Amino acid sequence: MEQYIIKGGNELRGEVEIGGAKNAALGILAAAIMTDEEVLIENLPDVRDVNVMLEAMSQIGVKVDRVSSHSVILCGENIGDVNIEYEYIKKIRASYYLLGALLGKYKKAEVPLPGGCNIGSRPIDLHLKGFKALGAKVSIRNGSICAEAEHLRGCHLFLDTVSVGATINIMMAASMAEGRTVIENCAKEPHVVDVANFLNSMGANIKGAGTDVIRIVGVERLHKTEYSIIPDQIEAGTFMFAAACTHGDVLVKNVIPKHLEATISKLLEIGCRVEEYDTAVRVIAPKRLSCANVKTLPYPGYPTDMQPQIGVALAMAEGTSIVTESIFENRFKYLDELARMGATSKVEGNTAIITGSDRLTGARVSAPDLRAGAALVIAGLAAEGITTIDDIVYIQRGYEAFDEKLRGIGAQIECVSSHREARKFTLKVG
Ligand code: UD1
Numbered sequence: 001m002e003q004y005i006i007k008g009g010n011e012l013r014g015e016v017e018i019g020g021a022k023n024a025a026l027g028i029l030a031a032a033i034m035t036d037e038e039v040l041i042e043n044l045p046d047v048r049d050v051n052v053m054l055e056a057m058s059q060i061g062v063k064v065d066r067v068s069s070h071s072v073i074l075c076g077e078n079i080g081d082v083n084i085e086y087e088y089i090k091k092i093r094a095s096y097y098l099l100g101a102l103l104g105k106y107k108k109a110e111v112p113l114p115g116g117c118n119i120g121s122r123p124i125d126l127h128l129k130g131f132k133a134l135g136a137k138v139s140i141r142n143g144s145i146c147a148e149a150e151h152l153r154g155c156h157l158f159l160d161t162v163s164v165g166a167t168i169n170i171m172m173a174a175s176m177a178e179g180r181t182v183i184e185n186c187a188k189e190p191h192v193v194d195v196a197n198f199l200n201s202m203g204a205n206i207k208g209a210g211t212d213v214i215r216i217v218g219v220e221r222l223h224k225t226e227y228s229i230i231p232d233q234i235e236a237g238t239f240m241f242a243a244a245c246t247h248g249d250v251l252v253k254n255v256i257p258k259h260l261e262a263t264i265s266k267l268l269e270i271g272c273r274v275e276e277y278d279t280a281v282r283v284i285a286p287k288r289l290s291c292a293n294v295k296t297l298p299y300p301g302y303p304t305d306m307q308p309q310i311g312v313a314l315a316m317a318e319g320t321s322i323v324t325e326s327i328f329e330n331r332f333k334y335l336d337e338l339a340r341m342g343a344t345s346k347v348e349g350n351t352a353i354i355t356g357s358d359r360l361t362g363a364r365v366s367a368p369d370l371r372a373g374a375a376l377v378i379a380g381l382a383a384e385g386i387t388t389i390d391d392i393v394y395i396q397r398g399y400e401a402f403d404e405k406l407r408g409i410g411a412q413i414e415c416v417s418s419h420r421e422a423r424k425f426t427l428k429v430g
Helices: 022-032 048-059 086-091 093-106 125-133 164-175 190-201 233-245 257-269 304-315 333-339 370-382 402-408 419-429
Strands: 003-007 013-017 038-042 063-068 071-075 108-112 137-141 144-148 156-158 180-184 205-207 214-217 225-228 249-253 273-276 280-284 320-324 344-348 351-355 364-366 386-390 412-416
Touching: 003 370, 003 419, 013 402, 022 038, 022 048, 022 071, 022 093, 022 164, 022 190, 022 233, 048 063, 048 086, 048 093, 086 093, 086 108, 093 108, 093 125, 093 144, 093 164, 125 137, 125 144, 125 156, 125 164, 164 180, 164 190, 164 205, 164 214, 190 205, 190 225, 233 249, 233 257, 233 280, 233 304, 233 370, 257 273, 257 280, 257 304, 304 320, 304 333, 304 344, 304 351, 304 370, 333 344, 333 364, 333 370, 364 370, 370 386, 370 402, 370 412, 386 419, 402 412, 412 419
Parallel strands: 013 249, 038 225, 156 180, 364 386
Antiparallel strands: 003 386, 003 412, 038 071, 063 071, 108 144, 137 144, 180 214, 205 214, 249 280, 273 280, 320 351, 344 351
């Protein structure tokens, strides 16, 4: 089992390049199978979730030609099967996007019902509500969602909760429905816009993505395209907090600063200096961070996927902070791990009260999930001494070459797979 081993205390300095957005990639890969023609996707992040998604797609007959680690050519012409295997959905929930894509294209799809996950119960009732409104019959059989329709017909739909997944899934199916669909109370995340732009580049007619209301006029067929995925705002934000927590000075390159507004605003509030350029942001951290209150919200609010990273910063800040998690119910598990490193916090319902301490000390901790794992890496980089992180497979789901990129800005971190390698690292760093 691989682990990260970190010697903390180095101020991170230098430049880091951000890859394509994982969450946009997952929607775009699914949408790509809606045409029978070839689609070239570039700026694809080489992370585990994306690779599992490609496997799931090739299992149903999609031709997957990985032209390089960051680009792929897909062809959905010979899809022989509209059933996705449980093995894939277990590994990656977002393979449920294939439900909307297959339903839109073939008017039929079968995808295992994803269960809960480490950050909460995560229902998909809104996705199904959307498919039903489009005229599909949806049933649960033997653990799978079966969706089927003679014809999909455009509809007017209001989403009770703002959901990224439901917005993307319904948008995909509606792109190939007959007539006009209006989805209200949509998610406005940059990756919703990216999937819409991608579908439009294949000939779909989607307007309003990035606002509360998306209007779609269905088309009969979609065609080939070439598309480059937007930069990953969460990967960028993670490096920005790594700079903040290590008193660092890091230029984060290949980003869209507009997508980082909520993150930048919190970094300023906790005492960092942030310089914005056209496609880069520079974070210059003070010697001691200040406390702040934060509440996670749908975009353009502060992202839930950046909650653990700011939690680590607040655990080292001067004063007491309140963090309110309003999207997922179980996203404070990292605080128990952080307590082993000397952090003080108390969780009550969806609120964590974090009292900053002036130093964290290295410990052996486990990554509870993807973003929490990345946050523990940040904690390890900021802490005194050695930190070992178990279960890094979660982190590898969404961060490409995380340790390598961190080493590039001065971190002492290694991915090790044996006790011997870990010992070698500790001897090297002294
Ligand atoms: C996506 C992101 C995830 C991010 C989340 C919120 C992907 C692959 N994942 O997840 O990284 O943390 O957005 O920004 O893009 N809900 C319902 N019923 C539904 C669907 C959602 O009640 O049918 C609720 C959820 O429980 C949650 C809220 O809506 O409380 C938002 O979830 P949603 O935006 O759907 O998250 P995901 O798309 O799963």
